[in-house]
Amino acid sequence: MSEAAMKQADSNAAIQLVGMHKWYGDFHVLRDINLTVERGERIVVCGPSGSGKSTMIRCINRLEEHQQGQIIVDGIELTNDVKKIDEIRREVGMVFQHFNLFPHLTVLENCTLAPIWVRKIPKEEAIATAMKYLERVKIPEQANKYPGQLSGGQQQRVAIARSLCMNPRIMLFDEPTSALDPEMISEVLDTMISLAEEGMTMIVVTHEMGFAKTVADRVIFMDAGEIIEQAPPEEFFDNPQSERTKLFLSQILHNA
């Protein structure tokens, strides 16, 4: 298929990775990644540690640079063009494993900073939006506290609200619950499930297989820098095709 034909075929896709490669120095960390994410689709990415899951989703908003192949987000191809990078980052929200809230700003300021400075929204309007999303993640009463005064689960929900305040069309989650104590995991997952139900396009790196089964349209398994298998969750869990997937599933399900 020619490049043009490919774009044509998936002009409606939210994210397209085409023959994408990445190296860290000599280390070939991502190899020939091909992935198309439709609008509104929920993708769960799993795989062993070091398989390149974080690296892949960080390439989508250019926190990491890919060296070969194409990444097209919302119809815009990622190149070195700073304007395009900024444009894509405005549309793509990201939630990190370690929250990465801004500790010197209150919860409310964390949420209004980017809308005010990037989207140039008036302050009152930004505050109203922020309060709306803080209510959605069920912590409006914490708005004037500092992140250091919140529990891990609360911090991660603030981080989700902070991303949502930019009205992104796509959300990326990099192991959002793996730094949390067990009793806080469900409060974050609930927030993500309700987001999924509203039709947000999501790519979620996680080992929460329960979450994958409930919300994912497709599960992607990565190993050693490659996408090994992708399938709807029922098929993926009940009838995995590749040996490596089977091995991985037996390990994590055994531990769970």
Add this chain to the structure above:
Amino acid sequence: MAIVKTERHPEMPPPVTQTGVIGWLRQNLFSNWLSSVLTIVAIYIAWQAMSSLISYSFINANFVGATKEDCTGTGACWVFIKARFGQNMYGFYPEDERWRVNIGYVLGAVGLFLVLSDTMKSKKLPAIFLFVIYPVICFVLFSGSFGLEVVETSEWGGLFLTLVLASVSIFVALPLGIVLALGRRSEMPVVRMICVGFIELVRGVPLISVLFMASVMLPLFMPEGVHFDKLVRALVGMSLFSAAYMAEVVRGGLQAIPKGQMEAANSLGLGYWQSMGLIILPQALKISIPAIVNTFIGLFKDTTLVSIVGLLDLLSVVKAGTTDKNWLGLATEAYVFVAAMFWVFCFGMSRYSIWLENKLHTGHKR
């Protein structure tokens, strides 16, 4: 068999281990015989040192009079400092024009207070005043133009000159240091090389030689006819020197900020300058406050080195007084006075930094 606790333990006040002053004393100073001995020895030494200092500078000191002959007591002869007070404070700034310096002080004090304290809700206006308008006012006031009598910088001196040197260098060094620190971490090789080169070069030589070079060599590089004032040359030297130090202090702060902060800012669409200005620098500068103030204090005291290029700062003016044949033999008073003056300013900066640190603490208090 399971053991289950059904009743909740009642809430109790914290145990009272230290009752009043006596309890505190007993626990902290006289808990055993060794600590008691140490306490008594320490108090004795402190008393010896303090009492002689106090009796020298206050109890037995001479405050009234006009000449050395009035100093009959055994303590310090503060009459000496008093008699030459004008010179100590203003150097050879003409007596009739000293009100201009005083106005500068008052405006500066008001501006500093508004910017540094919490009285104003928005710091925007006071900051614009202090950092943009005030320097212009001072320049006009101190050097004289718009109808004011011109006062050459060679006539500036004493505490006035010291304050001018210190505040201008601090004013230039902090922003320049931040720029240099950012440049040193830049991904652009040329920018990085220039910054590293500058920092390492300047930091590797003593301030005295920087001052000397600024004084002697700068004019050589300047085109024919361009003449630089001696004070300006010293200011350039001091500012660049402190900027190099400041750059390393700020770089230390920048390095302490986790990578995730920049990534989070970028992922929200904030560009490099916005991320730096809104997210990274506020945090980096906050943790660098003790080191920054440390550099300021060092810089303030280093202003005394300008005597090497013939400027009459506080120390050199007071010292010059000791060679006055009417006031011979008063070197101790001179140095004690200078030390006290410097201490007041440096201690003030130190206290302010502690207050600021506490104010900005948003820490992990749960």
